[in-house]
Amino acid sequence: MNIGQTAKQTGLPAKTIRYYEEIDLIAPHRDANGYRAFSEADLHKLTFLARARALGFTIEDCRTLLALWEDTTRASADVKRIAGEHLATIEQKLTELQAMHATLSTLVASCAGDDRPECPILDGLEPLT
Amino acid sequence: MNIGQTAKQTGLPAKTIRYYEEIDLIAPHRDANGYRAFSEADLHKLTFLARARALGFTIEDCRTLLALWEDTTRASADVKRIAGEHLATIEQKLTELQAMHATLSTLVASCAGDDRPECPILDGLEPLT
DNA sequence: CCTTGACCTTCCAGTAACAGGAACCCCTAT
DNA sequence: ATAGGGGTTCCTGTTACTGGAAGGTCAAGG
Structure with a gap:
């Protein structure tokens, strides 16, 4: 899925999604043409991030929460x-x-x-x- | 009065006072040695600014409020x-x-x-x- | 006279979390 | 061929300061 569609699904601006990639919160694959290709897992993460940010958690908090979220032995x-x-x-x-x-x-x-x-x-x- | 004393009197950090000068909220005179010399009027303004900022007004709001404050025909x-x-x-x-x-x-x-x-x-x- | 320490100066970089915009590439439809 | 609506990177700007480096100034003490 391209970034525009992903932005619609998650409610996050495309700019924000690119920023999240830049600071290594997400790491979507790239298509042959260089376009970002978002997986279901990426969408999941972005939605998680959107909610955590909406609750006012800082980006660094989000980074930690995301790691804990993915660590089932937390x-x-x-x-x-x-x-x-x-x-x-x-x-x-x-x-x-x-x-x-x-x-x-x-x-x-x-x-x-x-x-x-x-x-x-x-x-x-x-x-x- | 030097900046250190002024900082104590107003409760504002010296750094902040220098910043307020840089963005033209205040314009203290300079002594021969280059030190800032704050007048009573400067202290007055800085205290005004400190209170307005404590109430959450933005710097630009403060700039306008300060102008209104000094304009007795407002x-x-x-x-x-x-x-x-x-x-x-x-x-x-x-x-x-x-x-x-x-x-x-x-x-x-x-x-x-x-x-x-x-x-x-x-x-x-x-x-x- | 020299030094020490507390002041003061300017300038540069960094902060949080993006937003805006320029310059340019890609894909599809007409 | 072109027009449009995607996408890409890179650079700058935002708010209101804060921290730090490099260096000038001043009063007191040895």
Whole structure:
């Protein structure tokens, strides 16, 4: 299967698939004309990668997860550790974003948003002398 | 004031301050020896920038906000629009992160995390045939 | 006077994960 | 023969810095 069709099936842009090959996440065969030829296994991997990336795992996490996925003798603890660390990262980002949201939404709500210059948003960014 | 002291006062790394000068967010004077000399106004701006960045505004947003901040004839609507758009971005990221968190925490909770290979996390990333 | 150490300077490279675009090849249909 | 819609590689740019090398400056101590 060519890259265009593979992109459709996996939902990944062709550019991304080429990039994944470049960084050795996948290694599709080549046809005589130089076109990439994706196997079922390649599709499988790409779909796996697409899901892991959608869950926010880094590429390096994905590399490790992919290796564990293919190693049927893995210990689930290894997978759980990676996922757990990522979960902690997500939780931290959530906390930060929620704090930003609280502050910013208060500021935005308090701003008239008209043609006058008075602006509580800028005031909120102003150094408290 | 030299850059080291300025860094302490603003909480920004010296590297970051140099970078802000490079992209023309600030323009401190130079002493005869070539050292940057930060004025009170520079400190003010840097603190403003630090707060805006902490709220997640992009550098380009900061550039605009800084210009509005210094323009006493601004319309608060201009500020509110930028902040509102950023708020929407934050809300979208929050939604995405919450979805990731829900999925991933379920998967992590269901994984034994021992030395056996069975792993619901990997299963969850597996393409549904 | 010399050295040591803490500053400061510029410049170059690298980060994460691609996206955009140029220049060019391949295949099929008209 | 040509037009189009694939495909290929290679190079650059993105965001907001961070790390490090090579070297200038300054105050204090021996």
